[in-house]
Each structure stands twice: as structure tokens, then as C-alpha cells.
Amino acid sequence: MPSSRFYAGEQDLRAMTRLVSEAHAAHGPQVECTVGDIDWRMYRNAFVRPEQNVRLWHDERGHLVGFAWGYVNGDVDLLIHPREHAATLMPQILEWAQAWFPTRGASGERPLHVWALESNTSMTRALEQQGWRRIEDCYLHLARPTADTGTAPLPPGYTVRNVRGPEETAARAEVHRRAFGTERVTTEVYQRVMGASHYRAHLDLVAEAPDGSLAALALCWLDPENGLGEFEPVATAPEHRRKGLAQALIQEGVRRMWKEGARTALVYAHAANPASVALYESAGFRVIDRNWGYVAP
Template sequence: MLQVDPGRPELAHDVLAWAEQAAPRPLSVDVAETEPHLIKALEQRGYALTAESPFMSCLGRSLADLPAVPHLPAGYSIRTQRDHADVVGRAAAHRDAFDSIRITTERHARMRDTWPYRSELDLIVTSPADDVVAYCQGWYDETNGIGAFEPVGTHPGHRRRGLAQAVCTAVLHAFAQAGGHRAIVYARGDAAYPVPKRLYESMGVSIYTRTYTYVGQSMDRGDHPMPR
């Protein structure tokens, strides 16, 4: 993935040339349809748009007129992480939600010590047994007043109870309290993985763009065509 200032579209070729030299095989590049300067550069360099495949929807909403945080089932509650046990539980909830071992307790703890992390934007849902079973992590850009969700997850044994919708809505309110005016989130947009997008749309978040995938030709390094 790459980003280039639309005011300097010629730099897209410099970035792609660097990546092509470093890549052991043809590149696969995801760009948004709102980035025509990147699409033009890719086409000029011989990249081809792939057939319809998994893609990301980019969704957003204003932080004005937010819905109330939905009520949770009896015994569940939303809060910040208060101690090491919560950090352990938050990391475990991520592993359970995504069936992945990537997020360890140590890795999550290090991330919490890294700017621009803010603990009041990283909310968890606890079960009646006080286990962490869902979460929504928010990141806030003070300069632009925009908050982003990444990641969001629910333990498989606690899904379909409205936990993710409630904790995400609580993070929307936290963004607003921080002074934000807009929230964004990315979710799969294709029919093969529809649930996350449905969740965000249930909170008034709507699509403003989507991604497309371009694949480079199999060429010798340095042989990519340049624009004329």
C-alpha cells in the first residue's frame, strides 16, 4: 500500500520504482478509487486491475448526533483497561476473535506505551465472570479531529449479543469528547465477509470510498514503463 500527496502526483513513480526494485516478485497494490493520481501511475507502469476480489470499504460518519450507547446484556460492562489482568485479557480476546497468536500480552503492553495510544480510546467489554470478551480500540488524530477504529473484535462465544456495537458506539462518544468531528473505519466490502461492515453501518457509518487491487507485470527489474 502507498500514499502520495495528490499535489505531487509525479512522486508516485518514485515510490513505485523503489518498491519494484526491492520486491522479489510483481507487486500487488491496493489503492482507493478516490486516488486517481495513484491509479494513473499504476496504469502507466503496466499494472492491471484485478478481477473482482476481496476489497476494503472505507466508511465514516460525523461525530455529531451520535446514538446512545446500547444497553448490554445483564452482567456485561464497558470500561477501560485498569490493570495487568485487563491487558492480559485484552490480548487474549484479540487472539480469540481473530484466531491468531500474533498479539501477545507483551506486544499489547508495548503498544500501550507507544504514541499516540490513549487508554480512554481502547475500551473493553467484560462478561459476568469479568473476562474480557470484546473490545474496540480507537486512534485519534488531533490535528484533523478524526478518530479511527482499529482493531475491533469479539470472542466467538459471546457474539450476537450486541457487544461490538455497544463498545464501538462508546468509542465514538470518546472521540467526540476528545474534540473530534469525524470517525472512520475500514472493513471488507465484498460479499464473502459482510458482518463487520453491517456492524458499522448499524451505527450510522457509511461508505465514502473503496479499494481496488492492481498487479504488476512480471518484468525484469528496471524494465517498468515510465509515463510519456
């Protein structure tokens, strides 16, 4: 029987990353997350407590075969590999998730959401066998080939470049906060992101405004073993929107991914955000999968 325990440190982070990379080797880009997602989720705010909200499952030989990551909003992301373990692991995962969120589903609260890729029939079948039902809420997984795209036109005075290094941490964190309207990404938090194993400064792109401030961002992550790149996140500060900055950052990111050996670029977009979806489709991305929310019966 599989055994489970909570996340216990950097060794587990490396094991989770290996599992994600192995899943991509087996299934191409149609996997629940990327190696960059693991780093981004681990470091993107000051409230991540993996020792409390990441659970790992191991097989009889002690090999990691799956993990579940719970978030304070009631989302639970899963990855199981090989996928044939889904039928055995899913009852345990759902039991853990419901115990971890004992008040979720109460009146006026968002119910617990477990996410599963449409293409991952082993996982969706296991969820449905436990009585969980799919709701009309999903994240689109989009992909495009990489290429030497050249440069996209920019408004006068704007430039696209990568961050200059640790000395620009505060400015990089500030443009994230302005773009997303959240205070979660502080200077200290972004310092942690910059220390992540898959972070590369030359793939951390920004658009600089004529006054020297940062106007937009696109952080690229690379899985060199599988020739995959991912954008997470992409955003523009409100006062600089509708100038083509995000499009220019994406084109530059695709070009840099290509130079690093990636042949496919990925990005995720919430289906309920048509502006985001339209941006990525205009940059050549096409939907390859859907990550659906499932709720308890």
C-alpha cells in the same frame, strides 16, 4: 529529483505521522490511512521491521513527500502528499516494491498488491500509466459523524469500559488473540501498542463478560488536529458473538471520540467480509471511499 531511503527511527515515525495529518487537513477523511494506523501498523506484532520494509521519499529540499510500507503477504500501502508528486514517485515506488518482493507472483503465490484510494486520481492514474491494473479486491472506507450517542443495550451481566491500565495488558492481548484467531498479539506486543504516541487508555474499549473475562474489543485512535477518530481494530471473541457487544463498543467509542473533539469517525472493512460491513453500516457508518488493489501487468 526525489531521493529515497529506508526508515531510520523515531524521527521518521514522527515525520510520517505529520505527513498523514497534513494529508487529512488537505483532503478530509479521504486519505489512505490515519495517524492511528501508523502507530498500529508499527507495533501490532513482533515481526514489524520498519528499517527493512518502510521506504521514505523526500523532495529536493529534504521534506518527506511519501512513503511505502511493504508487508510479508505482498501488500504495499502508500501515501503521497502533496498528491501531485504521484506521477514522479510512482515509478520509483513500484520499482522498489517489486525488488523487495522478487518472488511474488510466482506460481501458487499471491501477487504483489499495491493499494490506492479510488478518490485519489493522481495515484490511480500514476499506477495505470505504469501498466498496473485494478483488481476486484478492495477495502471500504466508512465514516459517520460523532455524537453523544448514549449507551447501547447489553446482555445481562456484560459491561463496556476502557482497559484499566498496564495491569490488564495480558487480558487485553488474550481477547485480541481469541477474537482474531491469531497468536501475533502477545502480551509483550500489546505493551508496545500501549506505549504508542497516539494510544489512549480511555479510548481502548472492552466488553467484560459476567465472569470478569474480556469478551470483545474496540481500539479508538484520535487525530485531534483534524477532528478525526478511527476504530482499529474491532472484534468479538467467538463464544460471545451475536450479543450486540461490538455495536455497544462502537457506540461508546463514537461518544468518547465526540467528547475528545472528533467530529468524524472512520473505520475500514474488507468488502469481501459482509458481516463486518453490515456491523458498521448498522452503527451509522457509510462508505465514503474504496481502497483498491492493483497488480503488475
